[in-house]
Amino acid sequence: AVVSTQSGHYGRDVRTWFNQAGKKKRRRTKRLEKAAAIAPRPVAGLLRPVVHCQTIRYNARVRTGRGFTLDELKAAGVNRKQALSIGIAVDHRRKNRSQESLQANVLRLKEYKSKLIIFPRKASKPKKGDSTQAELEVATQMTGPIQPIKQVWSDTKARVITDEEKKQSAFQTLRMNRANVKLIGVREKRAKEAAEDDGLGSKKKKK
Numbered sequence: 001a002v003v004s005t006q007s008g009h010y011g012r013d014v015r016t017w018f019n020q021a022g023k024k025k026r027r028r029t030k031r032l033e034k035a036a037a038i039a040p041r042p043v044a045g046l047l048r049p050v051v052h053c054q055t056i057r058y059n060a061r062v063r064t065g066r067g068f069t070l071d072e073l074k075a076a077g078v079n080r081k082q083a084l085s086i087g088i089a090v091d092h093r094r095k096n097r098s099q100e101s102l103q104a105n106v107l108r109l110k111e112y113k114s115k116l117i118i119f120p121r122k123a124s125k126p127k128k129g130d131s132t133q134a135e136l137e138v139a140t141q142m143t144g145p146i147q148p149i150k151q152v153w154s155d156t157k158a159r160v161i162t163d164e165e166k167k168q169s170a171f172q173t174l175r176m177n178r179a180n181v182k183l184i185g186v187r188e189k190r191a192k193e194a195a196e197d198d199g200l201g202s203k204k205k206k207k
Helices: 020-038 070-076 099-115 133-137 163-167 170-206
Strands: 050-052 062-064
Touching: 050 099, 070 099
Parallel strands: none
Antiparallel strands: 050 062
């Protein structure tokens, strides 16, 4: 379709992008202003944990999560109330579903703590845990991502299934484990009642 420019509504009838260069310059200026405002803290913001993506299709990949769990902070020796003040994101709702993810994020926190430089609130009165004057002099603002995440792919190759593996049923194993977890309370109650009945029966025999 041809739109006439004589109508006087060219900007309304045709989508223009004449401010592209100006917007680009404005975004860059804003990034520089933000970096200067939060200096000497890292430009990337807070340190975030390594988590697995959702669904079967993507769960082999890892990405940054919202924040570290309270268990991860405790294992790494980080105070949950102090974490945000030293650039560590906290998510009290997330839970650790495996020991591997817990250990991976604990190591991530410990590596971050080993490289961390803490400026005192008052230069004349440094407190316990603040960095030394020599460390403060060499401190520079970090511009790239904080501890970038590397994708780790499994090198397991396809092989023939053994006869022993064919005899086992993953479905039955999961089904039995789920039933054992579900019925643990009922079975403990029955065992306790049976033990009490045996005790009462032995007392009656003695009489």
